Amino acid sequence: MSLEIPEVVINRLPVYARALTELAQRGESVVSSQALGELLDVTPAQIRKDLSYFGRFGKQGRGYNVNGLLSTLREILGIDRQWRLCLVGVGRLGQAIAEYGGFGPQGFEIVAAFDANPELIGQEIGGSPVHPIEDLERYLHSHRVDIGIVAVPAPAAQSVVDKLVAGGIHAILNYAPITAHVPRDVVIRHIDPVLAMQSMTFYIKRGEPGGK
Amino acid sequence: MSLEIPEVVINRLPVYARALTELAQRGESVVSSQALGELLDVTPAQIRKDLSYFGRFGKQGRGYNVNGLLSTLREILGIDRQWRLCLVGVGRLGQAIAEYGGFGPQGFEIVAAFDANPELIGQEIGGSPVHPIEDLERYLHSHRVDIGIVAVPAPAAQSVVDKLVAGGIHAILNYAPITAHVPRDVVIRHIDPVLAMQSMTFYIKRGEPGGK
DNA sequence: GGTCTTTTGTGAAATCCGTAACTTTCGACG
DNA sequence: CGTCGAAAGTTACGGATTTCACAAAAGACC
Known part of the structure; x- marks a missing residue:
């Protein structure tokens, strides 16, 4: 499962986190991999694949909870601390x-x-x-x-x-x-x-x- | 031949060029892919492969002419101008x-x-x-x-x-x-x-x- | 509660890239 | 002039990433 995560994936997570921060500030509460991908010039499949290394964070038919995914990513990356x-x-x-x-x-x-x-x-x-x-x-x-x-x-x-x-x-x-x-x-x-x-x-x- | 060069390769060339500049300043006149690789934490095979996208610049048994390769790279990259x-x-x-x-x-x-x-x-x-x-x-x-x-x-x-x-x-x-x-x-x-x-x-x- | 739509999670296929291994060339030396 | 050692050039393989495509899940609507 959490078997050796590619470094390229780790490098993309902060980018996702930053976009989610902005979405959160705009008051968005859910986002699909499609929408996030358009924001970041990344394919939706890549976003889903990347996240799947760490668990299942989305809801089928809906997308991802912006604040939920954001705090998960912050924790994964360790940017939830000083x-x-x-x-x-x-x-x-x-x-x-x-x-x-x-x-x-x-x-x-x-x-x-x-x-x-x-x-x-x-x-x-x-x-x-x-x-x-x-x-x-x-x-x-x-x-x-x-x-x-x-x-x-x-x-x-x-x-x-x-x-x-x-x-x-x-x-x-x-x-x-x-x-x-x-x-x-x-x-x-x-x-x-x-x-x-x-x-x-x-x-x-x-x-x-x-x-x- | 010069068919679509991977971007990763292009990104490495300036690193090679910088190392060659330093070798030139030190007065080195030839360098092997082995030696250059150790300097840059890159495998010799990768250096040879990267360069082979553009031509044949080394001499078998000897290595690469430092100044020659440097000016070739500068020209390839376009950093030979203002x-x-x-x-x-x-x-x-x-x-x-x-x-x-x-x-x-x-x-x-x-x-x-x-x-x-x-x-x-x-x-x-x-x-x-x-x-x-x-x-x-x-x-x-x-x-x-x-x-x-x-x-x-x-x-x-x-x-x-x-x-x-x-x-x-x-x-x-x-x-x-x-x-x-x-x-x-x-x-x-x-x-x-x-x-x-x-x-x-x-x-x-x-x-x-x-x-x- | 069933059906429809949407979008995730994921295994498989495709692609891209790096590595290793082999062949060729070069210079040196005898 | 032939042999030897070194290192480039090259091809083929394998591994890593990305993309694709589909099954499964979730909410919405009736």
């Missing part, structure tokens, strides 16, 4: 992340920040003080932190990832433009706008032999 | 994007910015003046712009996407937390740190029945 993050790297990018208002409302709170630059140590960034990077591992061992955010320059990134792992972190959001290596029991996701751009350009090479 | 971007939305997020130093060196230049807030119009952001959003479509028809970046709040995002499409844009990088709808001939990529977080939490729910 998560504690630490931010490593408080340069321009790191500061933008710290000040980004999108994490808080979703239950992701940055509880500590770290940087190698002595000038930044002690400053307040997004409400929490900046610690020296040397204290990172010790800090992780003495405070609960669930997820690490890496926002340092590429050359420093792998070493930061290693420190996070050594500190017992099992989930990392990496903004640095590198392919970081982590042990099998650590999840890592990459945010890389440049890679996204570079894969789009393939499709818009116009006025070229072979271009669209 | 691309002109426009940024829509100059709030906190938009400003961070405009000031982000990562695009320029890769040939992506923001040539114009747009916002709905009258207070921002006329200000300089990252070297280019902010235009009123009403001028977007007209601007696109009278200037060359290859890619649009959407950095507006969720409720406004679809309408901005529509305007970009109406203006003839075929590639969009979307930072807004929505699933945007675009015609089949438009490529769109999403940057969404929250979704990335929310899919990671599934794997780190500890101390739960069923958690790891």
Whole structure:
């Protein structure tokens, strides 16, 4: 039954959850896989298949209860609770992340920040003080932190990832433009706008032999 | 032969290109699929297969010429030239994007910015003046712009996407937390740190029945 | 309570993608 | 000039995902 769920499925669940949140706010109380699929550009069959990995949540002939499915998904994903993050790297990018208002409302709170630059140590960034990077591992061992955010320059990134792992972190959001290596029991996701751009350009090479 | 290349393959090419750039900087002149694979956590077979969609670039018994393969990939991807971007939305997020130093060196230049807030119009952001959003479509028809970046709040995002499409844009990088709808001939990529977080939490729910 | 409509849940088929294994080519060396 | 080792190119297989299509369930209406 709950035998090894494909990662692609897990990656789609937050998208479903977000759509359901919006439907709930609009006051919708039920939704069909058809309707949800149109909202998200996904086939209804895929939605039903994905959900079927976890149980039976719909009513035949009716569809899914919006609030019911939403809270089920939130529980499955673990986004029904508060998560504690630490931010490593408080340069321009790191500061933008710290000040980004999108994490808080979703239950992701940055509880500590770290940087190698002595000038930044002690400053307040997004409400929490900046610690020296040397204290990172010790800090992780003495405070609960669930997820690490890496926002340092590429050359420093792998070493930061290693420190996070050594500190017992099992989930990392990496903004640095590198392919970081982590042990099998650590999840890592990459945010890389440049890679996204570079894969789009393939499709818009116009006025070229072979271009669209 | 060059019949319909899978999108996953296209998405990996920029990663290869980045690794090759670094190898080139280190002065390496040849690399085997084995060595490149270890660097990137990809199997050698996958690298060879991916490249074989486009031609034969290696020498048996030796490996790939680093600079040669790099420039081939850059050409295939179209990242061997300058691309002109426009940024829509100059709030906190938009400003961070405009000031982000990562695009320029890769040939992506923001040539114009747009916002709905009258207070921002006329200000300089990252070297280019902010235009009123009403001028977007007209601007696109009278200037060359290859890619649009959407950095507006969720409720406004679809309408901005529509305007970009109406203006003839075929590639969009979307930072807004929505699933945007675009015609089949438009490529769109999403940057969404929250979704990335929310899919990671599934794997780190500890101390739960069923958690790891 | 029976029938009709709708939409789920699901097994099977189809497709897509990755991996492994084999063949070929290249350079080196004797 | 022939043999050997290494690594690319390629084909075939297998596994993973997606799609399809149908049976079963639920409410609505009479």
